[in-house]
Amino acid sequence: MKGSVAIVTGGGTGIGAAVVRRLAERGVHCVINYASSRDDAEALADEVGEGAIAVQGDIVEDAACRALAASALSAFGRIDFLVNNSGRTKFANHEDLDALSAEDFIDIYRLNTIAPFQMIRACAAAMKQGPHSAVVNVASVAGVFGNGSSVAYAASKGALTTMTKSLARSLAPAIRVNAVAPGYVGTGWFEKRLGEAGFAALNAQIASKTPMAIAPGPDDIAGPIVMLLDPASRVITGETMLLDAGAHLDVGLSRRPGKEI
Template sequence: MTVDRMTGAVAIVTGGGTGIGAAVVRRLAARGVHCVINYASSKDDAEALAAEVGQGAIAVQADIVEDSACRALAKTAAEAFGRIDFLVNNAGRTKFANHEDLDALDAEDFIDIYRLNTIAPFQMIRGCADALRASDMGAVVNVASVAGEFGIGSSVAYAVSKGALATMTKSLARVLAPAIRVNAVAPGYVGTGWFEKRLGEEGFAKLNERIASRVPMGFATSPDDIAAPIEMLLDPVSRVITGEILVLDAGSHLDVGMSRRPGHEH
């Protein structure tokens, strides 16, 4: 019987209590990975998820905008499990603003979004780097967005932050090789609980139907649809992959008219 190499590994997932992050935690825990579920404010969700998945999972509060919090989170993980093998930089934020409205954003909006979407992942990688180097399968996956790939999405500031995250992924993949692989995924629309809470069950179902009718693959992407490729990129069998930005949008980028469609960001 072949033992899964990921069994016993340790992963930190930022923003891990809900949405894509929670789906990643569930997949990794099913592989025997011990997960450190980071949250900023979703304490109940994160703690419930840790209890659900088992494998020694722990929920840890940290506002990763602060570098000291990133270092403390990495230290907590290392002290709890003795190692860190995987890091998933999933936490993010946006502000909704029409791209055409140049007065809808100010400098503080850009800085606020950039600090969590771009600087925080850098700080998390730096804080975990020594432990990841010590692993024989150290890997990072950053959750970027099609917004950063194509200059679309909820706002110009959000698109810029995710574009910078994609560039950083390539830069750090170069300098951290061969010890640590660094990749990113760039989701399009993802049907998370965020939409359901704001639209209600019926409105959420209608949104998913509308999205499904507009993408080549004919379905609305779920959090697990994003978590599966993240799991794949972390898996040591993917050792040949680093510095890649994997677009996960059910083929929407194949449509030249996508820039006029709403909802193309995670």
């Protein structure tokens, strides 16, 4: 992977930042996209060094996607990898059908589903020139099981996993397209809102409910993302990998002593 070039959307914080660090360790040049987290993205680019640049762009706009691809080509001359990590939600009880408007659905779909398509389209021509190009879309277990923060969020991530299969088929053999579907991820978003003690308590609660006794953090998600980008995974395309420490294994949970659900 050394010498390759990756674009990571939402790359300044959380999972995106963890992906950038892991790629940089492998000698990959990174284009760190951000919409509003300028300080975080620029600090990360400084941390990584000459192999990274931070580029602002609201990727719900197709022009911003094309400009981001152009920035990568201008800086590094190629695009090998794309990680579609940006996303948004609106918290709404699934039983409250009046909690979401059509505008809420559209706003969530624009970033969670349409923007990844626009990014892939903007990068496809350049990526087809490389010998081992790959895309990883960051979806969610909500898109697999229909749970999560809201019906709109679950639907948008479900659409993203379906689109992953469609594009894996249409872009083969030049570009592999896969997705990861995290469950809970202990990012700074939770820590800022819950405080240190509350965040620790939440992680302990999550860990107690997973077969692997883990509350996943950003780096736990970044590892599999980089694995899917690696040319060593050349036979993997069109897949969605669940990254929830086994929380989806209800049977496994029910059989753990003291962990009945």
